[in-house]
Amino acid sequence: MSILAVGSIAFDTIRTPFGEAKDIVGGSLTYFALAASHFTDVNLVAVVGEDFGEEQMQVFAGRRIDLQGVERAKGKTFRWGGEYSYNLNSRDTLFTELNVFEGFEPRLPESYKQADIVFLGNMHPMLQLSVLEQVTSKRLAGMDSMNLWIETTRDELLEVLKRVDILKIDDSELRQLSEEYNLRRAAAAIQQMGPKMVVATRGAHGSMFFDGPDIFAVAAYPLEDEVDPTGAGDSFAGGFFGYLAQTRSLDKATLRRAVIFGSVLGSLCVEDFGTRRLERLTFDEILDRYRKIKQLTYFEEL
């Protein structure tokens, strides 16, 4: 099974207590694709500007990533800047320049329209809807979102929610969207809005997965050196949906493993600046981290 994924490709400027990087290739779709392509073929839908050349495109080269759906438009590529607090657990947005993203109208290549898994990355819900409407068949649809869309385009967001099977979202945004603080109640509220499944990512506190009444929770892999959390949630999504595509199954054991692969890719991403760790990642390292999370969390039954 392949994945059709839409989202942002961007130039990121990142400041952490340990260093700074200016105009490096980032964006939610970039992290998602690098993570998911370890498991399956990923067809990208996105827009870049004239300043995003062949050199920048190299980040996707030699991987199971199809770029037919990446449009190069007149103007500059989407730019985002963020700065992290000393312990990396809070982030201020320094700037957001939508640039070519502002006029983006996603157009799916014919070969993308019969999709197995559709992943709607964090973006304006009208763009997410437009992608869904161009898809002629799909087996599973997932989405992400953020505080900006919850606050400014709530009605449109609720429309997208009705049409997807899985919401992958940060826990604070799950609370904001559901208007419930308690995560169980928050997930139950979302399940009334459409998606049967909710994956809440909680940064260094791990993640929770809700599938109907079934709940799965896993602690985060504790890193000795956290370098840069940018893209960890998108990498989580890539590991999660990538594994589901690879296994072609949605049974309970597979879904729980997918959460672990999400956690694996999220934790690996944080080990270096921007996409660096994902770019040099091997599948053996992914499997090794999976086994380490199993060791970390294993305890015997009564």
Add this chain to the structure above:
Amino acid sequence: MSILAVGSIAFDTIRTPFGEAKDIVGGSLTYFALAASHFTDVNLVAVVGEDFGEEQMQVFAGRRIDLQGVERAKGKTFRWGGEYSYNLNSRDTLFTELNVFEGFEPRLPESYKQADIVFLGNMHPMLQLSVLEQVTSKRLAGMDSMNLWIETTRDELLEVLKRVDILKIDDSELRQLSEEYNLRRAAAAIQQMGPKMVVATRGAHGSMFFDGPDIFAVAAYPLEDEVDPTGAGDSFAGGFFGYLAQTRSLDKATLRRAVIFGSVLGSLCVEDFGTRRLERLTFDEILDRYRKIKQLTYFEEL
């Protein structure tokens, strides 16, 4: 194996968004004892005032709790008041009246001095030291502490740390004591100060256990209705050390199970005001919550 436990017995005043209780029986030792006595005999060392009568003592009645070491002194019982934020994840101390606790000099009954497990509850480190010095033999010693002692009696606290095997502490206080934000580094720093093992409780985010280089992490059981977090950490300690006393083992599998029993008692405690849930708790309910945490966290190996 029995446990010798020292700590506070108090009158607590608790305000949460869901209700208020004035002068109910509380204190770290009360929660610890109610939790641990489901697993083993618990010998208490504490002080109460003249206002703590037979009626209040009933909370300990009919349980595996020995009160020979509880002294009734002239004056009023220790009083503490706290108020929780709307989502229960932060707490302001309203007042602390030490009263008889101020002149407390722990005196161990002869029958307590040969102890199997010693637990030094959260209190002035000089009192913790005094208890340790009266013990003639022990197999395992654990301790708790808090920000007040880290800030005001750090040297004395480091003396106690040198003499215990396990530090059980809230994650924010682990960071404060170790002066390391990263929990792995924080635990490693503490292991250099004495205790081979560190259990960090993280409230709704679960707990982590460090035994030499081995790390175990578990997510918290997600409650649909959290009522009052008071005493959750002390109940965790009671479940943890209680189970270790019951099994008489310190192998890796037992220690990990003990963390789960800590998590079980901590999560149950939060389900009602003050000690109410612990008072009406059955051992079957404890086993049931253990099984639920196993279901919550289980995933297959690769």
